[in-house]
Amino acid sequence: MKEKLCNFLAMCIGFAILVAILSSCAPSPLELTEKDNDSRASVARGQMIVITLDSNITTGYTWEVKDVNSALLEQVGEAEYLAPASSATPALGAGGSQVFRFKSKASGPVVLRLVYHRPWEKDTPAAKTFTVVLEIKLLSVWGGVNSSRACPVFSCQP
Numbered sequence: 001m002k003e004k005l006c007n008f009l010a011m012c013i014g015f016a017i018l019v020a021i022l023s024s025c026a027p028s029p030l031e032l033t034e035k036d037n038d039s040r041a042s043v044a045r046g047q048m049i050v051i052t053l054d055s056n057i058t059t060g061y062t063w064e065v066k067d068v069n070s071a072l073l074e075q076v077g078e079a080e081y082l083a084p085a086s087s088a089t090p091a092l093g094a095g096g097s098q099v100f101r102f103k104s105k106a107s108g109p110v111v112l113r114l115v116y117h118r119p120w121e122k123d124t125p126a127a128k129t130f131t132v133v134l135e136i137k138l139l140s141v142w143g144g145v146n147s148s149r150a151c152p153v154f155s156c157q158p
Helices: 002-023
Strands: 030-032 039-044 048-055 062-067 073-075 080-082 096-104 108-117 128-137
Touching: 030 039, 048 062, 048 108, 048 128, 062 096, 096 108
Parallel strands: 030 048, 039 128
Antiparallel strands: 048 096, 062 108, 073 096, 080 096, 108 128
């Protein structure tokens, strides 16, 4: 009986160590900016995506999520406006940036499109758009995205 208890405890400790190792392998957030517009990227299910886009809210323009499949990708919180980092008290009318955070929920391809517009100007086209195609995949045991080949962000061909 004592031997069975020792074996059971050893298995539990081994399992706990494995869980701790695998949970520390979570991928870091994918960070995107305007230079990544019209790009493709592979992300792991559960991975955070952070998009930082230039914005000047003093002009009335703001970024807004226009298209996204919420079954695959969910926005985490509201967009955050960041004043320019160049000074503690930015000049009147100075631009900053807006930060959007998303979390991938399920595997599959998803198109994420944001528009930069004045929300009250309904019949006016957006001043700018930001589009990225994300391929959400399962996270492998080795800490990377399951794929037929390893590739850095934006280098995978469709």
